[in-house]
Amino acid sequence: MIGHVLEVDGLQKRYSDKLALSDVCIKCETGEIIGLLGRNGSGKSTLLKIIFGIVDADCKSVRINQETKNTNKSIFNEISYLHQENFIPPQFSVEKAVNLSVEKQMLSDFFEDDILRKIKRKKVSNLSGGELRYLEIKIVLSNTSKFVLLDEPYNGLSPLMIEKVNAMVLENRQQKGIILTDHNYSNVIKIADRLILMQNGKTHQIKNPDELIEKGYLLNGML
Amino acid sequence: MLQRAANIFAFYKSTVVINLACSTAVFLISGKDGFIFTFLTFGVLITYCYKHINRKNEYVFYYNNRISLMMLWSSVFVLNFITLAFIIGACNLLKLLF
Numbered sequence: 001m002i003g004h005v006l007e008v009d010g011l012q013k014r015y016s017d018k019l020a021l022s023d024v025c026i027k028c029e030t031g032e033i034i035g036l037l038g039r040n041g042s043g044k045s046t047l048l049k050i051i052f053g054i055v056d057a058d059c060k061s062v063r064i065n066q067e068t069k070n071t072n073k074s075i076f077n078e079i080s081y082l083h084q085e086n087f088i089p090p091q092f093s094v095e096k097a098v099n100l101s102v103e104k105q106m107l108s109d110f111f112e113d114d115i116l117r118k119i120k121r122k123k124v125s126n127l128s129g130g131e132l133r134y135l136e137i138k139i140v141l142s143n144t145s146k147f148v149l150l151d152e153p154y155n156g157l158s159p160l161m162i163e164k165v166n167a168m169v170l171e172n173r174q175q176k177g178i179i180l181t182d183h184n185y186s187n188v189i190k191i192a193d194r195l196i197l198m199q200n201g202k203t204h205q206i207k208n209p210d211e212l213i214e215k216g217y218l219l220n221g222m223l
Numbered sequence: 224m225l226q227r228a229a230n231i232f233a234f235y236k237s238t239v240v241i242n243l244a245c246s247t248a249v250f251l252i253s254g255k256d257g258f259i260f261t262f263l264t265f266g267v268l269i270t271y272c273y274k275h276i277n278r279k280n281e282y283v284f285y286y287n288n289r290i291s292l293m294m295l296w297s298s299v300f301v302l303n304f305i306t307l308a309f310i311i312g313a314c315n316l317l318k319l320l321f
Contacts, residue, residue: 052286054282054283054286072292076286076287076290076291077289081286087280087281087282088284089237092233100233100288101284101287139287140287
């Protein structure tokens with residue numbers, strides 16, 4: 001498999017006079033999962049939105065295989081994104097949402113799943129929060145993009161679903177580079193190959209989970 | 224390619240309902256010309272604002288399917304002309320028949 005590299009740096013974002021993001025540096029290769037941790041308001045979601053191109057930054061450099069990605073079109077071809085909030089149009093049926101998103105040859109494999117088989121004929125608006133989140137994660141990971149940004153994937157998922165999602169993410173790591181952020185830090189630490197901590201809009205590379213305590217993200221005994 | 228067209232059509236269907244509701248309201252007040260004008264201009268603008276305020280997250284679904292905002296709305300603009308031609312054609316046919 002040919003490796004691909006996503007690089008983000010030189011990123012700066014201001015909200016009026018407050019500097020929300022600066023000194024951000026992220027490098028993600030296919031075959032690795034990066035866990036992005038940080039307190040509420042530290043800029044994690046904004047960072048993912050800026051990488052995906054749905055929020056403007058004052059300046060940024062997003063490169064894939066050293067080629068700068070300036071347009072939304074070029075980004076959407078290479079990166080898929082799980083929004084923090086639900087994003088599948090509620091008027092769709094599950095089957096329709098999947099048919100519109102997943103390649104035809106992958107459809108039968110896609111529904112080889114206990115949870116999805118049960119909800120296949122349901123309308124998206126009738127799904128529970130957990131079922132909808134699970135569907136969204138599976139759709140995003142089934143995308144043929146090289147990189148995936150997952151913003152709070154564990155939100156609303158039962159422990160059993162979390163295990164399934166972790167297995168799915170790990171399976172997809174073989175072909176994709178994945179950047180994952182969530183407040184469920186134990187699961188992030190469990191599946192991530194590398195950790196990055198966001199504090200005051202800056203990224204800090206974490207070499208050992210104990211550093212999360214040193215830097216004040218976690219308290220003693222939380223690991 | 225077919226999947227992309229299906230995505231655009233699904234998005235279009237979600238806009239045309241709101242647009243038709245606005246345009247029909249104008250039709251009741253000012254007739255056919257008002258309907259056509261609203262369907263091609265203010266109806267689209269109202270739909271855009273509605274989507275932007277209430278359904279913004281849904282764009283992410285289409286972005287993940289590699290369709291940009293510009294592509295979605297330029298398709299809506301073109302498809303509106305086709306829908307309008309269809310509506311006018313159907314009305315003329317009904318006039319001829321009855």
